[in-house]
Amino acid sequence: MKINDLYIAIGNRIKYLREEKGISQQDLAARCDFEKSNMSRIEAGKTNLTIKTVYKICSALNIKISDIFYDI
Amino acid sequence: MKINDLYIAIGNRIKYLREEKGISQQDLAARCDFEKSNMSRIEAGKTNLTIKTVYKICSALNIKISDIFYDI
């Protein structure tokens, strides 16, 4: 897998898990303490996330980090 | 879990998986195309890894990304 495809897969996974919880991008962003624009960037797979950011998102979604990488 | 404990847990996990494969830090670093000093820093949990770096390490160890976060 190419690295950009990995970013996109992670973004898609976050989007899927977020929608599963029925919350909006801006809600999730608020729970993570950052702006909705950044959440959009993340879900679009436009950034090479750090573990800290993944951790914030997982905490906000109340899931484990491994849930993000399930089947990746 | 505090964020620094997460970094340390990930570093420990990488160390464990590396030793399981019976390779040295410097070998793993070489496979990842970076210096052994950086590998030491990573295993010590002194850095907030990016996905790209995790990906390089997993590729070098021939494991899945989710293996790094197993039980974390």
Added chain:
DNA sequence: AAAGTGGTTATCATATATGATAACCAGTAA
């Protein structure tokens, strides 16, 4: 002794993730 292996720590420059702001679009409600 000298050389090699495995690992740690400090330091630096450079690339880039993050956090923030603003402008924008589409759809819906008042």
Added chain:
DNA sequence: TTACTGGTTATCATATATGATAACCACTTT
């Protein structure tokens, strides 16, 4: 119409991860 919600994109400053180098330690081998 206006206002609100949900999302996207561009841009910027600042913080920091990465990549690299060097010095160092302990241990083993020659």
